[in-house]
Amino acid sequence: xxxxxxxxxxxxxxxxxxxxxxxxxxxxxxxxxxxxxxxxxxxxxxxxxxxxxxxxxxxxxxxxxxxxxxxxxxxxxxxxxxxxxxxxxxxxxxxxxxxxxxxxxxxxxxxxxxxxxxxxxxxxxxxxxxxxxxxxxxxxxxxxxxxxxxxxxxxxxxxxxxxxxxxxxxxxxxxxxxxxxxxxxxxxxxxxxxxxxxxxxxxxxxxxxxxxxx
Amino acid sequence: xxxxxxxxxxxxxxxxxxxxxxxxxxxxxxxxxxxxxxxxxxxxxxxxxxxxxxxxxxxxxxxxxxxxxxxxxxxxxxxxxxxxxxxxxxxxxxxxxxxxxxxxxxxxxxxxxxxxxxxxxxxxxxxxxxxxxxxxxxxxxxxxxxxxxxxxxxxxxxxxxxxxxxxxxxxxxxxxxxxxxxxxxxxx
Numbered sequence: 001x002x003x004x005x006x007x008x009x010x011x012x013x014x015x016x017x018x019x020x021x022x023x024x025x026x027x028x029x030x031x032x033x034x035x036x037x038x039x040x041x042x043x044x045x046x047x048x049x050x051x052x053x054x055x056x057x058x059x060x061x062x063x064x065x066x067x068x069x070x071x072x073x074x075x076x077x078x079x080x081x082x083x084x085x086x087x088x089x090x091x092x093x094x095x096x097x098x099x100x101x102x103x104x105x106x107x108x109x110x111x112x113x114x115x116x117x118x119x120x121x122x123x124x125x126x127x128x129x130x131x132x133x134x135x136x137x138x139x140x141x142x143x144x145x146x147x148x149x150x151x152x153x154x155x156x157x158x159x160x161x162x163x164x165x166x167x168x169x170x171x172x173x174x175x176x177x178x179x180x181x182x183x184x185x186x187x188x189x190x191x192x193x194x195x196x197x198x199x200x201x202x203x204x205x206x207x208x209x210x211x212x213x214x
Numbered sequence: 215x216x217x218x219x220x221x222x223x224x225x226x227x228x229x230x231x232x233x234x235x236x237x238x239x240x241x242x243x244x245x246x247x248x249x250x251x252x253x254x255x256x257x258x259x260x261x262x263x264x265x266x267x268x269x270x271x272x273x274x275x276x277x278x279x280x281x282x283x284x285x286x287x288x289x290x291x292x293x294x295x296x297x298x299x300x301x302x303x304x305x306x307x308x309x310x311x312x313x314x315x316x317x318x319x320x321x322x323x324x325x326x327x328x329x330x331x332x333x334x335x336x337x338x339x340x341x342x343x344x345x346x347x348x349x350x351x352x353x354x355x356x357x358x359x360x361x362x363x364x365x366x367x368x369x370x371x372x373x374x375x376x377x378x379x380x381x382x383x384x385x386x387x388x389x390x391x392x393x394x395x396x397x398x399x400x401x402x
Contacts, residue, residue, distance in 0.1 A: 037333040068224040070217075075228050082232040086239045093243035096250055104330060157334060173372055176334030 008133045015137025022145035022185065023192040027114040032149060033181035035105050039162045042150025044102050046143030048091075050136065052083045053115050057135030059083075060123035067124075076119045077110070084109045114138060145188075152184050258325050262297050262314035263287035269297060273394055277301055277386045280308060284394060287314075295322065298391055302383020304331050305375040309339070313348075313387040319397070321348045321356075324384055329376075336376035344370060344377070348384055353392075356385035 021027045031049075036042040059079050060067070067075045088106045091099040099106075109115070118138055123131040154160055157175025159167040174180045259269045266287035273284045280301035287295045295316045302309045307330030314322045324345050331337050338344065347367050348356070358378045359366045369377040 041333070066224075067228070068221055071221050071225045074225060078225075078228050078232050082236060085236055089236075089239050089243045089247075093246035093250065096254070100328070173335070177332075 012137035036150035042146035050139030053139040054135040057123040061131035298387035300387035302379040304379035
């Protein structure tokens, strides 16, 4: 099959804007709600996912001719789980403070739909460099979304931004609970789409294929 | 049958490769992790009993169904206090604590080693103002109230259960200490 040569910069922009995992594809909303109680947590989780996504895409692409299609899902999960476990072990040994904040959630990265989705949709059908860039771009989009949601929730829910006190008024505590998380994501999603409609002339259509969000 | 065989071999190879990589990473990082945890524990103990020149475990205990340890803090060969590692049942997790107690069974300080409480609400138990409340209080005053207080423990607004979890964990530590190291002159 003829493998196209996608424009690499376009891939990155795709991951951040037109196919942003959180605001356009609505994938991996689980961590997007659970971990974005502050900018710092959102950032840490985003970076971990960025690393895992890029590495998984590279690995799946390298081995795309070798993995038997009939067991590709277990194979992808194995690859993802290996990278997540590595991240977990390295963090537990070398970044104790970050690990204390994120420890519970790092291991959950294995089930993020966005990672296995890109592995199946892109990395299994493209060469290594485009796959790496695609993973990186999607990871950047995810990181950006998490930091943005975290910023809104932390500012309104605690009055701080990355720990620095900004607002003096009584914070809206519900923002730091899951309820607030859903509100913020929904509103930001609407804002995202509205900006795209108004300034970039229409949406490019939602996700890549049908899959359940996680 | 040949198909099933091919699939099995394929998957087994991937598993083997993953296993090898993970073992290698584990072998390199686990010793570092263990050392880091031991170091943190040492720092936490020293932080709670700064005047001590030796803090050594003297008894393994069970508090709230979880393993704990009583450390004896000595300065110049004389016992100046104890540190108890305890556990309290929080809202959504077990809260691991260190409780420093003086010879009058009054708390001199606490440290929160780990918990899984709600971010933004229950995790406020780590705030200095909350932890500082425990200093100077004995078992009788280790109760949570929702109003402003200096004699008892003031709850974190929106996180009463987490506050209670910590307080009970501290109180249980003090009572366990009284049980293991009875007050001098008490009839055993």
